[in-house]
Amino acid sequence: MAVYRFSNTVIGYLNLLTLLASIPIIGGGLWLARSSATCESSLQTPLLVLGFVVLLVSLAGFVGACFNVAWALWLYLLVMLVLIAALLGLTVFGFAVTGGGGGVQVPGRGYREYHMEDYSGWLRRRITEDRYWTAARACVVGSKACAKIALWTPLDYLQKDLTPIQSGCCKPPTSCTYSAGTAMAAQDEDCYRWNNAASVLCYGCDSCKAGVLEQVRRDWHKLSVLNVVVLVFLIAIYSIGCCAFRNARRAESEHPYGENRMSKIRPRWDYYWWRWWRDRREQLY
Structure with missing residues (x-):
């Protein structure tokens, strides 16, 4: 009996934990809804959707496993299968679009510089669309990443590292040459886009977009690695859930243990097919 109830x-217990975990996820999404900041509000919808999906799936799994409700477990397994397929697709897509990049080490400097052509076509198309770049630029400006290095000396630029955002958005490309504050001829276009004004800097440069893509690539790569771990966990839970579903079906159709064990009231889905096949074999032989 103990073995029979183990999977349930x-x-x-697992679904009770995830049920409780969905509450802070939903709370975080509602809290972000109160913020008008572009970077934070962009996370609001995914967090709320994730929270409510986890809540409903966990509730169905908890009720089905604890009370042997077969239809609830069937719904739970169906949604879990969809989640596993979606997560698998997202993980493969994430690894595909985050290939490449990484930047180029600047000789004699402690930082790297980034170029648009090093990233996947999908990321480049996204970042060059006005609606995406407007939101991304607002995030970059709002992060005050450039203010953190505003007082750096030339020696600091030689010795210290820069984040991808700081490298691409807060300074002109290292290859740029200026004379009396004006870029010399035949240089990278970003050299002409650079301006010392704190509200301009290199926010309109391709190097800034490349820096944003590099940060996205790093974050997305970390998320993809985490997705692999979660995927393995979900597959394990799905396997245990299948056992719990079988137990719930068995509880509905028979007494599973003891001297009073009864045959199934409702035959299994393949009973009639196997019976027909056996009769045909007997007729042939």
Whole structure:
């Protein structure tokens, strides 16, 4: 009996934990809804959707496992299968679009510089669209990343490292040459876009877009690695859930243990097919 109930107990406890975990996720999404900051509000919808999906799926799994409700477990397994497929697709897509990049080490400096052509076509198309770049630029300006290095000396630029955002958005490309504050001829276009004004800097440069893409690439790569771990965990839970579903079906159709064990009231889905096949074999032989 203990072995019979083990999968149901495990599924019940795991879904109780995820049910409780969905509450702060939903709370975080509602809290972000109160903020008018572009960077934060962009996370509001995914957080709320994730929170409510986890809540409903966990509730179905908990009820189905603890009370042997077969239809609730069937719904739970169906949604879990969809989640596993979606997460698998997202993980593969994430690794595909985050290939390349990484920047080029600047000789004699402690930082790297980044170029648009090093990134996937999908990322480049996204960042060059006005609606995406407007939101991304607002995030960069709002992060005050450039203010953190505003007082750096030339020696600091030689010795210290820069984040991708700081390298691309807060200074002109290292290859640029200026005379009396004006860029010399035949240089990178970003050299002409650079301006010392704190509200301009190199926010309109391709190097800034490349810096944003590099930061996205790093974050997305970390997320993809995490997705692999979560995917393995979900597959394990799905396997245990299948056992719990089988137990719930068995509880509905028979007494599973003891001297009073009864045959199934409702035959399994393949019963009639196997019976037809056996009869045909007997007729042939």
